[in-house]
Amino acid sequence: MVDAEGHPVELSIPTDSVDMPARMDALAPPPLPAVSFLVTNLDTLARLLNLTPFECRWLLWSYCVRRFGSAILPVIPLRDATHACDVLAMLCEMRVDAVRDAVESRRLHTWGFLDGIDSDGAMPSLLSGWLSATDQFAEWIELPYDSDTDLLIALCLAQVSLPASR
Numbered sequence: 001m002v003d004a005e006g007h008p009v010e011l012s013i014p015t016d017s018v019d020m021p022a023r024m025d026a027l028a029p030p031p032l033p034a035v036s037f038l039v040t041n042l043d044t045l046a047r048l049l050n051l052t053p054f055e056c057r058w059l060l061w062s063y064c065v066r067r068f069g070s071a072i073l074p075v076i077p078l079r080d081a082t083h084a085c086d087v088l089a090m091l092c093e094m095r096v097d098a099v100r101d102a103v104e105s106r107r108l109h110t111w112g113f114l115d116g117i118d119s120d121g122a123m124p125s126l127l128s129g130w131l132s133a134t135d136q137f138a139e140w141i142e143l144p145y146d147s148d149t150d151l152l153i154a155l156c157l158a159q160v161s162l163p164a165s166r
Helices: 020-027 037-049 053-068 081-092 096-105 135-140 148-160
Strands: none
Touching: 037 053, 037 148, 053 081, 053 096, 053 135, 081 096, 135 148
């Protein structure tokens, strides 16, 4: 047998303890890829805005639907907000009361992270409508930021440029 450098190696001969660390280092797995900007930014946003675990999952699902299209979800008509909360709780594996609290607060909509409320304030009748991140959110959440401050500045700039109807 030969080693990585092409030198013959006798498997029955133990490795000298002086050589062992270098040989073990050569067997180390490559470093894991860096976490994506999306995950890092969502974690930072959750910490800075004190988002609930459900709100984090809601944003992640909504981002995925925005980026990959509503075809990633089955078409699920919703009878009312109670039914929507039940379905969202199942989808996100969360307690229904946590979902209801987040839906009632509408803060993700107020921040301009989610679409879905029509001009009368009514919520959508399909699940995909409840999982719809704004284009603006989907764009700025993907970008790299050097600090928490830079992320908050991007959030504030996004708020300034939101349509007046919000």
